[in-house]
Amino acid sequence: MKKIVCIILLLISLLANVKVFLLDKYMFVGEQEKREEAIIATMWYLQEKGYKESDISYIKPAFYSKIGSYGMNVQFKDEPNESYTYRVSKDAKTNKITVHQDSNQPGGMGGKHQELK
Numbered sequence: 001m002k003k004i005v006c007i008i009l010l011l012i013s014l015l016a017n018v019k020v021f022l023l024d025k026y027m028f029v030g031e032q033e034k035r036e037e038a039i040i041a042t043m044w045y046l047q048e049k050g051y052k053e054s055d056i057s058y059i060k061p062a063f064y065s066k067i068g069s070y071g072m073n074v075q076f077k078d079e080p081n082e083s084y085t086y087r088v089s090k091d092a093k094t095n096k097i098t099v100h101q102d103s104n105q106p107g108g109m110g111g112k113h114q115e116l117k
Contacts, residue, residue: 035061037097038070038088045086045099046074071102082111 039061046056057075062085064071072086085102101115 035063035070039072041088041097041099042072042074042086051076076113079111079113082113084111084113 039059042059055076055078057077057080058073060073060075062071062073069090070088072088074084074086075082076084086099087102088097088099090097
């Protein structure tokens with residue numbers, strides 16, 4: 001009986017570890033190094049567009065597990081009700097990171113920081 005209880009506890013422990021190490025990494029959060037790389041690329045992109053750190057209220061990373069890429073939800077201080085999505089992608093051949101504005105959040109009206117396509 002003690003062996004069965006120990007085996008069950010061991011299996012529960014293993015399942016919890018699988019959730020933490022695999023599900024979080026590949027489904028919900030993504031790899032920390034790639035997430036940080038995407039945040040830095042987005043900050044550089046915004047700086048190239050003329051924005052200062054003081055113009056931005058927050059940059060919140062989002063992981064798109066189906067396509068394996070990151071996006072950043074950016075909110076500017078002068079538009080507290082709008083959030084803009086910037087998609088970060090990496091070219092497989094050149095290994096170059098590109099950032100482009102995807103669109104603003106659903107329901108948004110396309111504020112003054114919306115880039116024209």
